[in-house]
Amino acid sequence: MKNQAFFFLILSFLMFQSCLNDGKMAVEKNNTTVYYDIKEDQVYAERLLDFWIRNNFDGKRKQSLKLTREKDNKSFILKVIVTENFQSQQMPFEDIKLFNEIQSQLNEEIFINIPCQIAVCDKYFNILTIPNKINP
Numbered sequence: 001m002k003n004q005a006f007f008f009l010i011l012s013f014l015m016f017q018s019c020l021n022d023g024k025m026a027v028e029k030n031n032t033t034v035y036y037d038i039k040e041d042q043v044y045a046e047r048l049l050d051f052w053i054r055n056n057f058d059g060k061r062k063q064s065l066k067l068t069r070e071k072d073n074k075s076f077i078l079k080v081i082v083t084e085n086f087q088s089q090q091m092p093f094e095d096i097k098l099f100n101e102i103q104s105q106l107n108e109e110i111f112i113n114i115p116c117q118i119a120v121c122d123k124y125f126n127i128l129t130i131p132n133k134i135n136p
Contacts, residue, residue, distance in 0.1 A: 025037070025038075025039065025042065026045070027045045027046050029049055029053060030053055031058050031059060031060065031062050031063055032049060032052055032053065032057075032063045032065065033062070033063070033065070034049045034064075035064065035065070035066040035067070036066070036067045037067075037068055037069070041067060041069070044076070044110065047110045048078070051105075051106065051109060051110060055102075057102070064081055065078060065080055065081075066078075066079040066121075066125045067079075069114075073114075074114065075114060075115045075117060075134065076116035076117070077117055077119050077127075077130075078116050078117070078118045079119050080118055080119065081121050081122065081123055082120050082121070082128070091120075091129065091131065096131045099118050099120075099132055100131065100132045103116065103118045103132055106118075115134050117132065118130070118131065
């Protein structure tokens, strides 16, 4: 009888925990949240969050980033949400250059073994464009 009560208690706790995080894995600091898909990528997400804040890329408004792996596991995609009126065909050269600089820094400091490319996304993390595609 004690074993059944203990099992029920553990099962209840696990169900409660899964309801709390809603299956989404993320790290958060200040106004920035970095989501990731697999537990092994938490260390990359934490380093990315620190990099983002250290380089003053976090703003006054809430900002969400998402770190995902390509299907072949040979590279990461950092999904960055942009404003709703963004037009990928009219992306200014200065913005493309900035994304390239950030992407280069990320690959030199954090994503050394598995390269990362930045994708511009809508508010649902659907990719609109990848300004600086890399070939892993």
